[in-house]
Amino acid sequence: MRFHHANRCVSSLLMLSALLGIVGCGDSPGPSPNPGPELQCADGIPTIGVAGESVTEVYPLTWDEEGIATVDLRVPDDLTALAVVADDDDQYTAFVGIRQQGRQYVNLRSDPRGTDAPFFHTWNLAAALTFPVNEDTSLAPGCVRIRAVSERGTVPGTLHVSSRRTAPGGTLRIDLVLVGDTTLPGVTMEEVVDEVSALLGELGLAVAVDVGVATVAGNEFPAVDDEGTYALRASYVPEDPTRIPVYLIQGFQDELDVLGFAGGIPGPNGVPGTPTAGVIVAVDAHLGEFDEVSVMLMAETVVHELGHQLGLFHTTESDGGLFDPIADTPECRPAFDQDDDGELSAEECEDIDGRNVMFWVSGSFRQRELSEWQRRVIELAPVAR
Amino acid sequence: MMRSSTLSIARLALLAGALLTMTDTALGVSVRLCASVAHAQFDAFADAPAGTEALAARLRARHRSDLPTAEQLADATHGARLRWLAEHHPLALVRARALLLLAAHRDARTRALVLRVLDSTEPVIVRAAALRATDGWRMDAGLARRVRRLADERDPRLAEPARKRLGRR
DSSP: OOSSHHHHHHHHHHHHHHHHTOSOOOSOOSOBSOOOSOOOOOTTOOBOSOTTOEEEEEEEEOOOTTSEEEEEEEEOTTOOEEEEEEEOTTSEEEEEEEEETTEEEEETTTOTTOOSTTTOOOOEETEEEEEOSSTTOOOOSEEEEEEEEESSOSSOEEEEEEEEOSOSOSEEEEEEEEETTOOOTTSOHHHHHHHHHHHHHHTTOSSEEEEEEEEEOSOSSOOTTSHHHHHHHTSOOOSSTTOEEEEEESOOSSOTTOOEEOSSSSOOTTOTTSTTOSEEEEGGGGBOGGGOBOHHHHHHHHHHHHHHHTTOOOSBOTTSSOBOSOTTSOOOOGGGOTTOSSOOOTTTTTTTTTTBTTSSBOOSSOOOBOOHHHHHHHHHOTTOO | OOOOHHHHHHHHHHHHHHHHHHHHHHTTOOHHHHHHHHHHHOOTTTTSOTTHHHHHHHTTBSSGGGSOOTGGGOSHHHHHHHHHHHHHOSOHHHHHHHHHHGGGOOSHHHHHHHHHHHTSOOOHHHHHHHHHHTTTSOOOHHHHHHHHHHHTOSSHHHHHHHHHHTTOO
16 A cells, blocks of 8 residues: 555645645744654665765665655764665655654654654655654664655665755856746846845845856746646756756736745755746746836845745745744734734835845745844855855 | 826836835845835836735735635626726736736726727736636637637637637648
8 A cells, every 4th residue: 555645636736735835833933842763773784975075975765555665874073964865767756754862853654744843854755754743853873774665666766965064155056047938028037137136135044055057948938836836847957957047937927916936945956857846937927117127126026935945835824823843933913913913024024024035925025034043044045155 | 008107107116116225225225115215206107006915915925826726807897907907917927827816807997908909919817818708608600700810810828718619620
């Protein structure tokens, strides 16, 4: 009997909902303290990464009759961050569980819909997880058991393990990828690059930023969440796999008013060619006065979606009842809903987190702030090398 | 032509407020102060129905799932706010979202506005939103003429729904 196949469609819809902002975040940022039976790892299991470096290693995922594959790895003392991706071609995958002795980080059996903080993990195409996502989710030295599941699971998949065994830092590499005949009304690509670079600079990240430009052939009017969108995100495979693509399309065929969305929270960064690799941003949804692209708004969309792709959630969700799992991000509570319309605008939360680039709604002012731990999540990303 | 001088002034006022905020921020002036200054000098919502500014804020949601539904905004008060935003807001995104949400409104003023947008040179996402706002309308001669014209557009966001509406492949 296969694992949770009946739930896959629901779960994938929930995953999409999360990407589009439906599923928010709760108040309990810690992993489960009740991990179940003692974890026994065999001697001689591989140690993650290389001392002093950030690297990506791969391990085969050999699925059992339930479609589950297990990989045991040893976490070294100096591991500062880890990102894992379960890749089974174009199939939905998920992490059934990630455990260490005394800690259960993810449990798909008890939380198939991915509603539990702090990971909110569920099925996705090339499902990904990153550690840490907040102050309390760094992996401890010792054995870690990673159990992945695939919708199909008939041929071996691949577990991509990107690790950082250095201090936070390096260079975050992003490519703005112009799709097909997409145009940028009233502005140049150079202006967009400059604004995205400036915004990332204003966030105070302790990483350098390299924003490049590329083009791909393809449909500049894909539909949201269809095969074309997945094919698009798999279409750009840079020589340097750590570059995160931001696909600029003219607009979505079916959803006219989508600004953009990420491939996952987090996405499979460092694994180009997968259906959720990278962010998609719709140019025409950013047209301002004189029907020209508002470079400021577009840069904020690019960075907001990159934040999701790197593992950040909205700081505050629309009704002020749900927040990201990071303790040091300010939370705008319903008491700030001055007009009592049930939703917290950026203006109402201006003195709290309304200026945070991960706030749920754009504002009439710049949103160019991150909390210290939001920055830390980005700075620790193993793709920043 | 969609844009009267009045519409442009309203949009320009909103834009000018934003630009002032940006400029003063760059100069190191308190963003809180400059937002107040911008608001005082460029009260672009001055001629809008009460509550329009708050609705505009909601329509700037980064993700569609956070938008109000057409059913939630089906009353006449919201209809007036949405019509104002569909004409005056400087962001095409907000104009388009306002038009999509006007699908629940069938009054004469909404109908006249939607037809004006269809005849305008508004960006594709705004005209395509207006076309969707007509989904529940009876296809009279005036609407049919407009839909036939849109069916010949090169942009698939206009052409495909228009052709579908006409029963064409």
